[in-house]
Amino acid sequence: MDKSFVFYCILFILIGEFILATVMNYLNAQRFKDPIPSDLNDVYNAEEYHKSQAYKLTNYQFGIITSIFSLALILAFLFFGGFAWVDKIAQSQSDNMILQALIFFGIIMIGSDILNLPFSYYKTFVIEEKFGFNKTTKSTFYVDKLKQWAMTIIVGGGILSMVIWFFQWAGSNFWLYTWALITLFTLFLNLFYSKLIVPLFNKQEPLEAGSLKEKIENYAAQVGFELQHVFVINGSKRSTKANAYFSGFGKEKRVTLYDTLINDLEEEEIVAVLAHEVGHYKRKHIIFNLTTSILLTGFMLFLLSLFINNPEVSLAIGVERPSFHAALIGFGILYSPISEITGILMNHFSRKFEYQADDFAKNTYAAMPLVTSLKKLSKNSLSNLTPHPAYVFMHYSHPPLIDRIRNLKA
Numbered sequence: 062m063d064k065s066f067v068f069y070c071i072l073f074i075l076i077g078e079f080i081l082a083t084v085m086n087y088l089n090a091q092r093f094k095d096p097i098p099s100d101l102n103d104v105y106n107a108e109e110y111h112k113s114q115a116y117k118l119t120n121y122q123f124g125i126i127t128s129i130f131s132l133a134l135i136l137a138f139l140f141f142g143g144f145a146w147v148d149k150i151a152q153s154q155s156d157n158m159i160l161q162a163l164i165f166f167g168i169i170m171i172g173s174d175i176l177n178l179p180f181s182y183y184k185t186f187v188i189e190e191k192f193g194f195n196k197t198t199k200s201t202f203y204v205d206k207l208k209q210w211a212m213t214i215i216v217g218g219g220i221l222s223m224v225i226w227f228f229q230w231a232g233s234n235f236w237l238y239t240w241a242l243i244t245l246f247t248l249f250l251n252l253f254y255s256k257l258i259v260p261l262f263n264k265q266e267p268l269e270a271g272s273l274k275e276k277i278e279n280y281a282a283q284v285g286f287e288l289q290h291v292f293v294i295n296g297s298k299r300s301t302k303a304n305a306y307f308s309g310f311g312k313e314k315r316v317t318l319y320d321t322l323i324n325d326l327e328e329e330e331i332v333a334v335l336a337h338e339v340g341h342y343k344r345k346h347i348i349f350n351l352t353t354s355i356l357l358t359g360f361m362l363f364l365l366s367l368f369i370n371n372p373e374v375s376l377a378i379g380v381e382r383p384s385f386h387a388a389l390i391g392f393g394i395l396y397s398p399i400s401e402i403t404g405i406l407m408n409h410f411s412r413k414f415e416y417q418a419d420d421f422a423k424n425t426y427a428a429m430p431l432v433t434s435l436k437k438l439s440k441n442s443l444s445n446l447t448p449h450p451a452y453v454f455m456h457y458s459h460p461p462l463i464d465r466i467r468n469l470k471a
């Protein structure tokens with residue numbers, strides 16, 4: 062392998078991924094005006110349907126602009142010595158390998174986040190605002206950014222320091238120790254995400270006593286599901302879009318309902334959504350996802366260990382001397398086609414699991430309230446009722462609404 066060969070591989074990957082994503086988005090956009098399947102006729106009235114089409118088109122056009130900007134940015138960095146420049150700054154600040162890597166990634170991550178700030182600002186305060194979704198104030202928006210940076214610096218910086226320390230100490234075997242560290246961290250986060258991370262961004266309270274809580278408890282008892290923690294989170298602080306999710310396992314498992322979900326849905330519909338979530342747990346989807354992601358991380362780290370000592374992987378991104386952090390960037394790009402493929406596989410399983418969770422809700426509770434809740438949620442998020450199958454194959458973690466409803470009605 063020589064440096065220019067790796068450089069051309071990197072270019073080929075970046076441009077190839079851009080073209081693939083653009084073609085997929087284009088195909089999907091060709092279906093924006095398709096007639097709505099008859100089972101979904103009652104989701105939108107004519108005016109709302111026009112609004113949903115306008116929303117899809119706006120997001121499509123905005124996506125084209127952001128993806129061109131991202132590609133241009135990284136190509137400019139590669140061609141005009143951006144990585145070499147940041148690497149020199151990092152070297153001038155410290156002789157320590159760990160500190161150099163922290164400075165290098167700190168500049169790149171915070172720098173790219175600042176360059177992307179106008180886009181996320183526009184997305185929130187122009188697009189989401191125009192379609193009536195946005196509830197975020199400007200101060201929440203900026204405070205969120207600062208909190209995310211603080212978390213990235215503490216957690217990302219902590220993990221990166223440990224990884225380099227493993228590398229200095231164990232050589233090529235560093236990947237095994239890194240894998241163990243990331244596995245422990247993933248399990249920890251899975252158990253305590255709701256307790257530790259969510260409160261930094263949202264208020265969450267136990268669901269108050271009343272008829273909804275009774276219905277949920279009755280259902281949980283009926284399917285033999287021990288559910289002590291049902292929480293309500295103030296999702297309405299940022300957006301009108303509704304959601305519900307499951308986190309943790311064992312004694313730490315809990316269901317979190319967005320306040321927007323409680324406002325938008327009838328009680329039966331909320332229990333049906335919860336039954337779907339219980340289905341994910343009972344059918345062991347949570348464990349499957351966790352195990353697979355741990356195995357994929359191990360696979361990636363193993364490949365990283367084969368590439369990390371290869372100076373060409375560093376030099377290909379334009380730096381003047383090989384380093385762990387430059388090789389990480391080079392490897393990250395070289396690995397991205399593989400993660401694209403594993404992403405497609407994971408989406409495939411995820412869509413299967415959605416049907417299984419829907420079936421669970423249908424068999425242990427009822428199909429109709431889930432049908433009506435899915436329709437309401439789709440309507441309230443102006444979601445795309447006619448996606449292109451190729452786009453679904455690549456990007457959808459949930460089956461299109463029409464397929465889920467047909468399955469529930471079957």
Ligand SMILES: [Zn+2]
Binds near residue numbers: 337341415418
């Ligand atoms: Zn689901």
